Each structure stands twice: as structure tokens, then as C-alpha cells.
Amino acid sequence: MSSERRQGPPKHQNRYAWKPNAGHKINETELGGRFRPYSEITGVCPRCRDQIDWKRRYGKYKPLVEPAKCQKCGKRAVRQAYHNICAGCSKEHGLCAKCCTHVDQTVGRDISEVESEQKMLQEAVKNARERDRRTLLRAVNKSKGGASGPAVTKIGEKREGDVFAAASIDEYAEQTRQHESEEDDNEVLLCLVSKSCERGADQFCNAGAYLRQRYSFLVYPQPMNLSIGQGYEVEYGE
DSSP states (O other): OOOSSOOOSSOOOSOOOOOTTTTTTTTTSSSSSSSSSSOOOSSSHHHHHHHHHHHHHHHHOOOOSSSSSTTTTTTSOOTTTOOSHHHHHHHHHHHHHTOOOOOOOSSOHHHHHHHHHHHHHHHHHHHHHHHHHHHHHHHHHHHHOOOOOOOOOOOOGOOOOOOOOOHHHHHHHHHHHHHHHHHHHHHHHHHHHHHHHHHOOOHHHHHHHHHHHOOOOOOOOOOOOOOOOOOOOOOOOO
């Protein structure tokens, strides 16, 4: 018998990936379920991110029950599982929050930055006029839609043999009117920044500039329900 270590792929390759807890009923209200998804992995290097993601996918992940103590500052400010230092110390010293090695750039965005941006957006919506507020929410819904909705074809663009979708002329006119109003939303949103600055709403001006940089507005996407203030999922306290 040879003592050399065998190399290469396995002799019998699996036809499908192993699924943890395949015979158990999944509780959607628990952490990791459909109603309480896992929080984004932030503040770690790519190698540690893959390790934590593997634990989540194969049922080995153990969330925090309460905030853990940071190994740098000694405060109970560690809010993510498998992290050894808090987000502040990780950002200050340039370390990975899990393996504590020096890294040039960590994975994900800081939770404090996300909370500050959401707070700024809430203040902008609160201080804006009703028309500006609806336009801002509609623009954010469009950017989160992803799929473009069906466009209304004009009568002049229809060819012979095409089926007229609207049941009547009045219905077609209503669809065309709504379609044209949606085309003007992006132009109105770009004007909101200058208008809000003239009124002195600096927070709304900053939020408008932030939205223009962050979101790429799509043409006729499907609208989605927007709930302002939805942040990361807290893993402890329950």
C-alpha cells in the first residue's frame, strides 16, 4: 500500500450540496429566517468574512446574546458574533475585528455610517413639503425596484395586428397620463436640491445629493413599499 497522499478531486462527487437541518421545520421568526435575516458582515477581512458566512450557511453560526467585551478598549461594544474588538477600535487601529490583523480595507460599511445616513434621510423627509416628500419616496422606491414595468405604447407607434391593451380610450388616456407623470419625477428630484437650499433646508439638500450619488434611477421600475428607518438586524437581546 502506498503511503503517498492522494491528490485530485474526490472519487465520488456529490450530485447536490449538503443542506443542514434538511429534515427539520424552519422557524421563519428566528434569527436567520425570512422575517429576521442575518445582519451584514462588516469590519472584518475577506478571509474572516468567508469563515463567518460558512458558519451561517451550514448551521454552525451562534449569534450574540448580549454585547461582548472589546479586547482593546475593554468596553462592551462588540455587537457582532465572532468579533474580538469593537467597530471603533477596528476602524481606529486598522485591524480586522475577528483575527485582529492589520488590513488596508475591511469588508462592508460601518454600522454608525449607515445609521447616520438613515437619520439624515428621515430628517429630510420630515422637513420637506408634501410634494417634495412624495417625489423623494417615489425616487427611492424606483431605485430599489430592479425590474422595469410595462411601458404604455402610443397609438402612433402601434403596428397593424397589435392588440390594444386598454379596454377603452379613457383607460388608455389615464395610463398615458400616469406614465408621463412618472417621467418627470427624476427631473423634479434634481430640482428639489436647489429649491430646498433656497428654503434653508440644508438637511434635505444633503440627502438629495446623497441619493443622487448612491442610487442610479431606473426607467419605469416596479414600485416597492418603502419603510424609512429599517436598519440592520440586532442579533442580541432576545
